[in-house]
Amino acid sequence: MLDIKFIRENLELCKTAAVNKNRVVDWAQLLECDDKRRDLIGKTDAIRAQRNNTEKTTSEEGRQAGRAVKQELKVLEDELRKVEEDFNSLMLTVPNVPDKSVPIGKDEHGNVQIKTWGKIPEWDFPIKDHMALATALDLIDLERGAKVAGSRGYFLKNEAAQLEFAILFFAFQKLINKGYTPITAPTLVKEFALYGNGEFPWGRDTNVYKLENADNYLSGTAEVPVTAYYSNEVLNEKDLPKKFVAFSPCFRREAGSYGKDTKGVYRIHQFNKIEQVIISKNDMNNSFTLHEELLANAEEILQDLELPYRVLFMCTGDMGEPQVKKYDIETWMPGREAYGETMSNSVMGDFQARRLKIRYKTKDGKTLFCHTLNNTAIASPRILVAILENYQQKDGSIRVPKVLVPFIGKEIIHR
RNA sequence: GGAGGGUUGGCUGAGUGGUUAAAAGCGAGGGAUUGCUAAUCCCUUGAGUCCUAAUAAGGCUCGCACAGGUUCAAAUCCUGUACCCUCCGCCA
Numbered sequence: 001m002l003d004i005k006f007i008r009e010n011l012e013l014c015k016t017a018a019v020n021k022n023r024v025v026d027w028a029q030l031l032e033c034d035d036k037r038r039d040l041i042g043k044t045d046a047i048r049a050q051r052n053n054t055e056k057t058t059s060e061e062g063r064q065a066g067r068a069v070k071q072e073l074k075v076l077e078d079e080l081r082k083v084e085e086d087f088n089s090l091m092l093t094v095p096n097v098p099d100k101s102v103p104i105g106k107d108e109h110g111n112v113q114i115k116t117w118g119k120i121p122e123w124d125f126p127i128k129d130h131m132a133l134a135t136a137l138d139l140i141d142l143e144r145g146a147k148v149a150g151s152r153g154y155f156l157k158n159e160a161a162q163l164e165f166a167i168l169f170f171a172f173q174k175l176i177n178k179g180y181t182p183i184t185a186p187t188l189v190k191e192f193a194l195y196g197n198g199e200f201p202w203g204r205d206t207n208v209y210k211l212e213n214a215d216n217y218l219s220g221t222a223e224v225p226v227t228a229y230y231s232n233e234v235l236n237e238k239d240l241p242k243k244f245v246a247f248s249p250c251f252r253r254e255a256g257s258y259g260k261d262t263k264g265v266y267r268i269h270q271f272n273k274i275e276q277v278i279i280s281k282n283d284m285n286n287s288f289t290l291h292e293e294l295l296a297n298a299e300e301i302l303q304d305l306e307l308p309y310r311v312l313f314m315c316t317g318d319m320g321e322p323q324v325k326k327y328d329i330e331t332w333m334p335g336r337e338a339y340g341e342t343m344s345n346s347v348m349g350d351f352q353a354r355r356l357k358i359r360y361k362t363k364d365g366k367t368l369f370c371h372t373l374n375n376t377a378i379a380s381p382r383i384l385v386a387i388l389e390n391y392q393q394k395d396g397s398i399r400v401p402k403v404l405v406p407f408i409g410k411e412i413i414h415r
Numbered sequence: 416g417g418a419g420g421g422u423u424g425g426c427u428g429a430g431u432g433g434u435u436a437a438a439a440g441c442g443a444g445g446g447a448u449u450g451c452u453a454a455u456c457c458c459u460u461g462a463g464u465c466c467u468a469a470u471a472a473g474g475c476u477c478g479c480a481c482a483g484g485u486u487c488a489a490a491u492c493c494u495g496u497a498c499c500c501u502c503c504g505c506c507a
Binding site for chain 1: 425434444460476477488
């Protein structure tokens with residue numbers, strides 16, 4: 001959510017931002033609603049003032065007069081309510097304004113690679129993709145996954161199941177050691193949290209599962225519950241930033257991506273993720289610094305795992321509505337002969353905090369909206385795709401990344 | 416699933432129909448005083464909107480979980496919803 005005053009004063013900037021993000025906003029309608037809204041506020045306030053200045057009465061005459069004022073007020077208040085409803089839903093459709101540095105582009109082709117790390121492995125034998133490897137080693141069972149859970153269902157078995165726990169716990173501990181507060185978060189969330197994060201209204205019909213017999217949704221990421229953790233609260237500047245490393249199961253409908261990435265466990269409906277979330281003060285430079293910190297944390301995890309990756313600076317058309325700036329980290333996946341997204345690192349400015357009403361008191365007593373940021377730490381099983389494929393050996397066995405050996409209790413996975 | 420109790424500002428907590436106050440306290444910010452510290456005193460400390468160059472001063476309105484309603488008048492009465500607590504039942 002942007003500040004309507006900001007929109008009024010920076011209309012062209014906001015319009016351009018929406019165009020660059022491929023989002024349609026009915027600006028004329030929004031501004032008209034805002035005008036109407038303010039006009040009605042003025043009128044109702046005047047009548048309310050009149051009402052408030054009426055003296056205490058017990059006479060029939062006085063009551064008559066009071067009723068007349070009340071009637072008048074009711075008409076205006078009803079009108080105001082309607083206008084505000086329209087206004088609020090229009091406001092929810094306004095995307096955040098990207099930072100000046102963000103490359104302008106229509107879609108993923110506009111993203112800019114800003115860094116690569118690690119050497120893309122070369123093979124002296126025909127390589128297998130993660131499903132060929134995992135099937136032979138009885139690590140992943142897609143058939144029974146589909147039988148039990150439906151499309152994109154899966155079971156992780158044996159060392160793959162161990163690897164999942166290992167990788168999650170490894171990342172969890174790493175971030176805890178960096179001072180992040182460990183937290184396990186509810187996946188089952190209320191609607192406000194999804195609006196608050198800016199998942200809604202945009203992703204309402206494609207991204208998120210809604211429960212049938214409760215007024216809840218299954219969140220696609222711990223970003224949603226953890227960012228909403230302090231909703232409607234006023235924090236203290238000296239306690240910022242709040243840094244969390246959060247675990248949650250994640251659910252994604254993936255409606256509209258039928259037929260996309262259907263191989264293996266790259267794109268599935270349910271997975272587990274460790275997410276980094278930061279609530280910080282309203283200072284963009286400070287937030288950009290934290291954004292880099294989140295990036296460095298994620299890179300460190302991939303470097304520990306010795307997985308080659310690259311960092312993309314996401315362009316306006318591929319970055320999502322709430323974001324000011326976003327990096328994706330893509331890890332090399334030999335089976336795809338390409339990098340695949342494994343982490344997504346965003347800074348939102350106060351966009352989410354406005355929607356969620358997360359504020360803080362500054363040292364000099366002012367109340368401001370916080371800034372919010374988040375980045376993946378590790379998401380499983382997608383990262384297993386990279387691990388299995390990059391660590392495969394000629395005989396079909398798989399080496400265990402050094403840092404994970406203590407968790408698995410062996411160096412090689414074979415049957 | 417059933418029964419009862421509750422929800423007031425950054426926090427604790429008064430207030431059960433009436434118009435200069437949502438009391439008081441705490442915390443926070445600013446100021447005064449002070450050899451330093453401590454103490455004391457004063458002011459400020461929810462949101463919207465209008466007027467403004469202004470996130471200055473001021474006006475008005477709203478604000479007591481949320482949404483409606485009753486009334487000339489609602490934190491206070493009524494209805495619905497959410498959440499919290501206690502107990503019963505079921506249960507990992």
